[in-house]
Amino acid sequence: MSHVDIRFTDKNSERFMLARRVYKVIEDLENEYLYPDSETLGGFKFRDGQYKFSQIDEGEWTDFDSENDYWGYKEDYAWFRHSFTVPERFAGRPVVYQLTPSASGPWNRSNPQFIMYFNGELRQGGDSNHSEIRLLDCAKGGEEFDCCLNAYSDAWEFKGKLRMGARLKVVDNLVNRLIFDLKTPLKVASLYDADDLPRIDIVKALNDAVNLIDFNTADYDTFAASAEAAIDLLDREIYSKDAMDATACCIGHTHIDVAWLWRLRQTREKAGRSFATVLKLMEEYPEYKFMSSQAQLYAFVKEDYPEVYEGIKKMIAAGRWEVEGSMWVESDTNVTSGESLVRQFLVGKRFFKDEFGVDNKIMWLPDVFGYSAALPQIMKKAGINYFMTTKISWNEFNKVPYDTFMWKGIDGTEILSHFSPSTDCFDEGDCWQTTYNAYLNPEHILGGWHRYSQKDLNKEYLCTFGHGDGGGGPTRDMLEMGHRMAKGIPGCPKVKQEFAIDFYHDLEKEVKGSRRLPKWAGELYLEFHRGTLTSQGRNKRYNRKSELLYHDMETICAIADSNGIASYPRQFINDGWKIILLNQFHDIIPGSSIKEVYEDSKEQYDKLISEGKAEIADTLGKIVCTPDGSALTVFNTFGAERDDVVITDMPAAEHFSIVDADGNVMPWQKSADGRLVFFAKGVPAKGYKTFSIVHGGESGENTVKVENKTIENKFFTVKFDKDMNIASLIHKATGRSVAPEGEVLNKIYAYDDRPFNHEAWDIKVYFDQKYTEINDVSAVDVTESGPVRTVIKVTRKFLSSTIEQSFIFYADLPRIDVDYTVDWKEKKILLKADFPVDVNATEATYDIQFGNYKRPTHRNTLWDFAQFEVVGHKWVDLSDNSFGLSVLNDCKYGHDIKDGHIRTSLLRCAVNPNSEQDREVHRFTYSIYPHAGSVDTSDVVNQGYSLNLPLYCVSGKAAHDSYSLVSTDKDNVIIETVKKAEDSDDVVIRAYETWNKTTDCVYTFDRAPKSVYVCNLLEENEEQLEVSGNTVSLRFKPFEIKTVKVTF
Template identity: 35%
Template sequence: MHDDSALIASRIARTYRDRIAPAIRAEQVLIELDAWEAPDEPVPFGAVPRDGFRPIASGDAWGRPWGTTWFRVRAEVPSGWRERAEAGTHDIELVVDLGFIAGQPGFQCEGLVYTPEGSVLKGLEPRNDWVAVDAAAAHVDVLIEAASNPDVGSDWEFRPTALGDKATAGSDPLYRFGGVRLVLRDREVAALERDWSTLEGLLAVLPERSTRRAGLLRALERASDALDPDDVPGTAAPAREALSPALAAASPASTHRVAAVGHAHIDSAWLWPVRETIRKCARTFSNVLDLMDRYPDFVFAASSAQQYAWMKEHYPELFARIRERVAEGRWAPVGGMWVESDTNMPGGEALARQFVAGKGFFLRELGVETTEVWLPDSFGYSGALPQIVAASGSENFLTQKISWNETNVMPHHTFLWEGVDGTRVFTHFPPVDTYNSDLGAVDLARAERQNAERGISDLSLVPFGYGDGGGGPTREMIETGLRKRDLEGSPRVDFLRPDAFFAQARAGHPSPATWSGELYLEFHRGTYTSQARTKAGNRRSEHLLREAELWATVATVRHGAPYPADALRRAWETVLLQQFHDILPGSSIAWVHQQAEENYARVADDLEALIAGALDVLAGDGDQEVVFNAAPIALHGASALAAAPTRADGAGSSVREADGGYVLESDALRVVIDADGEIVSFVDRRAGREVVPPEGRGNVLQLFRDTPNQWDAWDIDHHFNRTPLAPARTAAIRIEGNAVVVEREVGRSSVVQRLRIAPHGSALDIETTVDWHERQKLLKLAFDVDVLADTAASEIQFGHIRRPIHANTSWDAARFETVAHRWLHVDEPGFGVTIANDRVYGHDVTRRARAGGGGATRVRESLLRAPVFPDPEADQGVHVFRHAVSTGGVLDAAAEGYRLNLPPRIRRGRPVEPIVRIDGAPSILVEAVKLAEDGSGDVVVRLYEARGARASGRLVPGFAVADARRTDLLERALESGSGDPLALELRPFELVTLRLRRA
């Protein structure tokens, strides 16, 4: 028998494309309209002038980059349309083509439709271009706020462009107006289109010679016969009848089940600035609300409390409607964080505050507590996160990004994720491998095919809707999902809230496997380094916030000074927003990072003023010279969390020229620097140990070609190691005061370094100033260490993680660039070396052969990159890095990290006793001291065990306490026994929050 399936499939495809889809819009009327262009930044609805509008026609150019144009649309509904609309056979719609271009929604022009009174109707996107008109309306009167956002990368090409910087984007129009039409939409044809699309989609995923596929081909062929190409509306009903048996065929009991969750992953900044994200949220959320009015089963999940807060501030009417749907249960706030944050680089307290701010907003404003952490697109997940999730009162975790791994495939999709402290959180990776699904056959087949737990758990989650740039679900997606609730050949689709999905997933998989440690993304490793100024601003802001909260708390408790809660909250919200996973990682357009740097400068000014005010209160009229030390760990006799009189350091440091090099010495160290400015000897005098291996070097600047295969700002690919460039050239070296100053040239850039013994005498401080003028280059600072280390300990939130240095397995080899916070430590039994920093996150640690036998370790800090997309001017200019090299254990490493990032403040005044201290356990560190979020005046202390070992100690308050309780991150009391909450018995890396009510 002749196989004519290809011919049938061709006919089916053409019938859909050329006959059915065009016939949905039965009649159309082009509308004349006019437009007004805002002169600069967007204006609110109330500021749009009544006059000043000019006619605009289809084909006219409009929209300078990042501009806003208001279109005024007025039209009469044609006679006869209303009768058909009121009869329920047709819908009247306004269809708008702003000049949409091919490509994904969210990366080009968009619009928001208003009534003449200023109420939001819905958003306009390339694939969501319609606005409903009331069936009884005789005329249409709306305004459209259109954003002419440039398409700067939706097709993922390497396209360095000036459009990402408003200052260089120019003013030439980007789009040609496509026109506005009043349309009569045929409901029966629209239903046929979804029937047809749903079944035709299955043809692409079913086995070539399967019975079901053959049946679908014949059903669609019969429907093609029933459809009159000259009268599609008149024959749509018999065509649908021909398809009804195929649509009614039920799936077998063993079919994979899909929890379809409406979603719109909206990046809080990326290829657009934050101000545009606010408008993207309004467009997307108004679309969702419109769909909820039409589809009672449709549910939607949206994360990021910041985005809800924007709606409350800028679109209060829209926020009120969202609040109603949340109360109804169909709109699900998820995530519990202020934004979908990066989790690699925020410090411990900052990551905790993502949940304090996020869950606090949801509880306060929406009356809900989120139980799941929703991070589909962040670039890897810290091993500290499970404990933070649990401490926030959340239970479940979702991401999709690990499916992007370049080398290894994660072995599970539903499992328990165990953090560095042993806390486990129930985790799901949607096997659909996208957070932008359309519920089409290809996506759902992939979800079933890739589900690693098939045979154990038959359920997975599918987030559907256009994302990244927003847009969200469409009515076509929902209609597709409704047809797949029980359809042979497709996974079963249920519209579920995320919490309902997790409840079912837990019940259906009571004994999941466990994955221990961080969820390292084998991709986007360059995000630890790109946009160094943004990273420096984050690091500095985190520590200024620590100081401001600490000293303000002491001033309030000891002297009754007003606590600046509102100012601190504003500063935190700015910092938390900028930890979003395309801002802090350095993967946004220039405009985003320029604004981030401006915001960090403003935060620094505000916090410095708060700190100065608190210190004025604390110092009083004393005349001693005192050191205010906000660090939680005492360093060489310094008082922690206190202000103590200054003292001579007693280090006996000196610098001299000798034997063609330079020698820096103290009681603890002897460091030799050669004529090139590199360290050739580093002797720990107390241990009698040389740190630099034979033929090794420290303080070596290395420049590499940095041309990633795919994503410039995101990626460092392993092949960079094979393309080193000319070594740094030393232009001058000299002694200035107590430092050796080295002037170098590397590539087209200049470097000035100052090397000196630290004031306490036990570390070498290196200040590196780089005037950077490279393109697609990577600058690393390398140290050879005479330690045979198996692992490297890298500081993460509330502790550290040990990663293997070897590359024995593909998993180990893929971790060729890793993240650390303030310090990285390598050791062998009895001896260790630390490299601490004040702004670096990217590192690599490798084993190297040691001259004379054995092995040594090389530690390299990634200082700067120069990607050209999405910001072609990334990191150009001057940067200052501070490092410290020292010996000791991990607590010594922690002390050096705090010293570099929390420089002491010296002023005249009176000593100040610690507000709290830890007795009996040097490894228990106080991370934050603040007043309670509820304004009660209670003192909140957050602390953790830092060594990775069990510890016993006691928190001793420096004020009278009426009551003490252990709480979660949101400062809610936890159930506890009758023991003393100030007596601390901590497991390794345990995080504890204590709430102290003042007497």
Template identity: 35%
Template sequence: MHDDRSLVEGRLRRVLDERIRPAVYPESVPLRVAVWHAPGEPVPVAEGLAAEPGPIEVGARWGAPWGTSWFRVTGTVPEEWAGRTVEALLDLGFDENMPGFQCEGLVYRPDGTPVKGLSPRNQWVRVAAPAAGGEEVRLHVEAASNPVVFGPRPFAPTPFGDPDTAGRDPQYTLARMDLAVLDETVWELVLDLEVLGELMAELPVDAPRRWDVLRAVERALDAIDLQDVGGTAARARACLTGVLAAPAVPSAHRISAVGHAHIDSAWLWPLRETVRKVARTAASMAALLEDEPDFVFTMSQAQQWAWLKEHRPEVWTRVQQAVADGRFVPAGGMWVESDTNMPGSEAMARQFVHGKRFFLDEFGVENDEAWLPDTFGFAAGLPQIIRAAGSTRLLTQKISWSRTNAFPHHTFRWEGIDGTRIFTHFPPVDTYNCSMNGREIAHAVRNFRDKGAARHSLAPTGWGDGGGGTTREMVAKAARLRDLEGSARVVWETPRAFFDRAEAEYPEPPVWVGELYLELHRATLTSQARTKQGNRRSEHLLREAELWAATAAVRTGHPYPYAELDRIWKTVLLHQFHDILPGSSIAWVHREAAAAHERVAAELTALVEDAQRALAGEGAVPLVFNAAPHTRSGVPAGAAAPPAEGSTRGTRLTVRTGGGHVLDNGLLRVEIDGRGLVVSLRDLDADRETLAPDRPANLLQLHPDLPNMWDAWDVDAFYRNTVTDLTGADAVTAGDDGASVRITRSFGASRAAQVLSLPPGERRLVVDTEVDWHETEKFLKLAFPLDVRAERYASETQFGHVHRPTHTNTSWEAAKFEACNHRFVHLAEPGWGVAIVNDSTYGHDVTRTVRSDGDRGTTTTVRVSLLRAPRFPDPATDQGVHRFRHTLVPGADIADAVREGWRINLPERRRTGAGEVAPLVAVDDDAVVVTAVKLADDGSGDVVVRCHEAHGGRARAVLTAGFPVAGVAPADLLERPLAGTPAPERDGGRVALRLRPFELVTLRFRRG
């Protein structure tokens, strides 16, 4: 039996490859080809169609990196092909093993009507079915010669990620430009044999069904005349009818196939190329929907739909019709498939605001699901945000990439930090590029972890990453798998239909509490520091711009910049895409991201200044504008007032023998040794040392950093095995202000300069670090060993914080050796704690060690991640000058951590004016943090206020509006009334709030 099976399987492979597949197109004639190479960047479609091309032959090289070539192909259908199906076969030089990462094309008719995309697994264009004979063929192909950015080995650096280094040498060889007859019977036979061969390979060796299939395949191969495949294909198909008609068993797993093309909004290509990738894919899918009545395709990322509307209206028109038919389905309800770890609270909310609103405005479609197949883990604040946007479900696949622990469920309810639960599904097929291969289908069945309780899963089906989408071969395979013995049942369904079915079948699935941490791609929290700093700055400038613009509009009638803020938000949200903000794109992408954030900063600063001028009026009174949600320097939150008088407690700097320094402001005393390291940080009121015994803080540490695979994405645990403490100092000197210490160091090819300062009257040590970074494959950390025994610590996330263990009791804890925080981490013993806050870093690690002073017990070290130097996909990642600010706050409770986190990211703005500016809204409890004050997006003039409980406990507070109020109503993130939610208690402009731990609330105030 074993020999029979091997012989038949080997025979099947050879006959398919060498005889049957070549017979799909039994006759062909060459097309005439001409080409015009566009100079520079892509040109409008009309210009490409009108250009006069020159001759080119099959076999010629074409396509400089990132170039655009317009091919014109012409020919005549031979008269003798009348009655047959005729297609154009247009092979631009594809490598079929790299769909999405090669040259691609979009085919147009002479009148500019898009036909379909061309990609490595989709090279055909239907000409006639049936042909009359004699038809004239004229097609235009907008071909993008996108280079293969991968090096000679996977993830090796290449010059192609930057047009300045990519060169001009042609990348591709024009391979085939033919008219050909499609023998549809042979094509169907290929799919029959592929499906049965793949099924046979996955069935148990001793399964009777396997042997039934094997014998049927054997009979079909016997029935084929290898010299006349077309003439005998029908006879061979007849031998397979019985095994293809055998129905699946009643208990068969059910797979909802969803046509899909996960297109990275930028990655190994720039944003402008994604616009064209989307157009190519959407055109192909619209065409496939017309040909395949059962097929359903879904596309997420409202930004990509908006690109179609703006840049490819001819494709947009076709897509609009397919959406109206209910088969081209908007999914996900987000502006882009963003990273979810690093975006701030409001930014994460606005991903859903702008994404859902686009689909509602354009199509009247309300998305129930968040669709994030490729995002690198999920912050614990996300369930509440999804629910607050009016959605209830989440789909992702990426958690299957975890390298240490297998996630225990595929269908479950995910509970976030505030207790919100959403129905969540991880497709057990373990890919968002399913091709309907029998191996994938069988894996989904075997892998599904909820057997016995559920039997439904989803398979995103189509070539993605770089686009392409579903192919007609995938649709044909799915048709054969609809009800086939030995396989899961496969049916095309929308995401909503799948979730409705899955949730009805499994109403009480298991619950997972807390973040969905991806045990991979941890270095994305650090790579490309400029991109991350630009994002952080933009998020906080948007807060300022909305706050001051709303205050000025209400108080002075100053025009509210609706259009500008909408456009800027969308720019910032786009650059939070999960290969941009994480730092895992080519150099071109990050250079453009830096420029975009610079433009955003300039525009928002101008908006802030305009609004503040309107509020301040004319005068000479010095004013401090405080955009933070907490009072500081005597200035209320969201207000402007004269600066408070300076502290009576100044900061003293003492220089010690041996080069050491002491900073003392009466609250803290900081001892800095001759190496520029902090060897003592004493909380004078608590009479307590902050630092671990014999463990200096402000310690820069350098690690080698060559992960096993994904350079920009990964840091592997073994990096910790080797570390260099940067203790050598070029100079340790008193700062020019007489109240700070400056340290300079040299290491490798790099330099670091730090300033340690202790503001008068404040309990915080400020650490300003400037690094001129020129290392390769290194990882730079900044360490703070703390004399705190903590089994867990708090790390800020969206609308609250998450607790993580400091120990490694289990493999789950050990795997979190690099994690994300927003503005702070906080560690505490009962009654005393320490906060470390930052202005732009996200990655960090926390470890425990035994005390070194003979006492029993443990201490805890927090290390913030500053810089990396991976070589793929950007060989020059992070090279150059970077500036960071961190603050160490001894004696801090969680309220101090929250307050200081806002403070370091929202500097005071000073100007002169007529007098104080009262806050537009005020809250009487610091536990309730206002994250947004703005005017409603609909232009009504209503004031929208978003707040949340930030300390992790219950809160009762009064929110007071500083303007006449005619009414107030709770709203969702899209500023729509929340049905069934009663209005809060109100006394004029005073609103009573009662919040659960981390509860998020949006209030819409109608002005009186």
């Protein structure tokens, strides 16, 4: 039972005293009348450990003394059971069962939690907000119950000091009704000033009502009649009056973090507990409607709690449970790749459609740490029409000016968006944060209306109510107050419970064509949690490598399948994608979870990558149908022809040449670890090329010159200073120095990283106030020198950590790779690499999903100032129209480009909530790529893919000397994905335009297709294309994503 928060400021006035009197009456009703009888229960048996309900009789149970025994250690799982009989004196009245597990003080919001079984039936979850379950609506007396409690404690608070107790209590329904009839309008009145009419009228009516309650009678019927009279008066004087001309469209909700301060295995239980509680409350409150997103949670419940899952299906069919959200999980949208976002929708929407017959239309991301400008197009092409969040309200410096608006992406696609404005901050000037865990009470309902920015556009807003993050959901108190606000209370918006999709449909009708409907173009940058672009570097590397591994696997397996070589492992690939998608949840991939979450994640990733590599190797072995030590077949999974470096096992011969079918000789050398490194030219897009090993030849001429600290190839002249920083980098084609005179490239800085809260999440604007240059060089070695590349290894010491940098200078690639192995031991440090660039640029360009995005390099406005750490994927670039520098990477996402400097974040090591975060060995690569001209005339996109998609090499010959499944004739059209269709043997090809240009292009296939259809991201056909031989022509709009389905 919630208390009444008296917020009156005039506490010496008569009006305040009258309100305080009402509060006292409510307090007395709750303490003396609501539960007229109760009985303490004991007799608990205890069994430690995590078991299914079906296993509870398999082990030994011990007695548990409610007065003297304790439980509840870190991640402590246990079962309690006891039997009891409802006393005969309870007959004819409602009875609740109440858990009382706390040792002392308040029951912590996330500790402990229970799943309650009565007589073998799962009935409800239990937590600090749901400690009671309505056991009987009308007891007969003598009912017998066998109660089993599945208990969990995360030990954030109690640490082994939890007791276990329970009570049976009789509830007076009439008193309960009277309490909420009084309490709800009193909360409304408390939100107004002394002279405001809603307050004056409500307090008067409340006092008139309490005057009718007969507290002095010993006769219950007399008391009940007086209570009924008070209720009737309230109906006439408050609930029959007009409410405010505004409506809060409310939907029950529980935000369940798939992992955060708990592991995945606990999330499965949280979903079961929360959903069971929802179903139980739906039995009691017929107007209650509930919504939950994240297909993964439903999949967990289907597997672990089939009885709950069946209950959910019944409520969906009854129109009371809404399944929306569209995605497999509520994923991060900063770090997650474009193809992964497509799969979040593809896998999520297919699950909801297959399981429940629902076609989702809302992208539901209440708690994500920023929103990519690529999203509107991805949403629209996945059949999503609406977007919802609240997290953007957490901005540090600037309040987003709109709550209802059209969000415009990089390609021009617009999505109707609504930010739920629910907040307990009554005065907007004091607080602009909103919540997705609203309470269905007057404070949040009226606070949300005052916070709502588009009152001139429409009179309704969306409110998601219920306890969340760790689950739980709405409470009886919320539903009771919601019922009263639905009737209407003067001075308060009216409440109606409805599905989110119905709210959006009505909103669309209301605002369509309105000139007052604002637009927001570009990304929705969250001015908060910037550190999540870098925290937990290992997981970010795993994510990138897994995304690319499955990109490669799908391409290679599609080639094999479409040529009748090997069947496509659709189920294997789909199962793997679900693991990738799961780990993109917005508290896993950002690095903001506890240590144990990343132990689980590492185990999943290691298995995923190992099995994925094995599948690729097996399929490549089948494509290379003639094992032959005198040939090497090189596979290119990228969508354009490549000249690139290949690393594979050395052939048995000592003296040989590598030549292609046209007799062109490829340079080669032996790597430091004894492998073959050679430069493969002309490897076709989405295909392969075979090279012959000719005995007796030569490896080629070494054209990379090393003299003292100067390295020169045909692209660059590089000079290192005494600390092995790049003192000079001259781009030969232009004669330009990359860095301004007197500045050095590639210097590593260690910044004192001490955010005042949210350690794993935040980098604060003052991070660069204190820093150390890492210049201590302990060793310099030339580890390789040959016709393909020269490698210089630099070892640095910093405090207790070791940093190894291997600078790779290629004979035929116009970039310098820097491979890192970092054995990191420090805490609270942000490590960045700095690249000053001598160009005149007010904007920098960042690779994002299916395109790129420009951001200012200055701090002219507070909006510019706030973006001191931003996201970029495979590359970032700072250029003017004549020259520029790109910094590529294979697993880094956090960057800042201000005042002519590119700074890439390499790692950071917060201590909360994971005290060991990033204190381990890190491996990553970034590349320095100077270029002539502006960014859009450079080769940066291909170079970024080249770094991230290494060529594969297999000993032997394939069926063709050179083969390409599909290619395009335009460099700015990037063929990203090749896969088999979800429901047919067709080949799906997804590409995008990368430089904001309308482009006509031609796809060339390996044979003449029977048909080619343009389809959406869900692989639903939209338009048939005309086939001309083995080609089709397509037009791409700027930054357009286009998917085609090909039947061979």
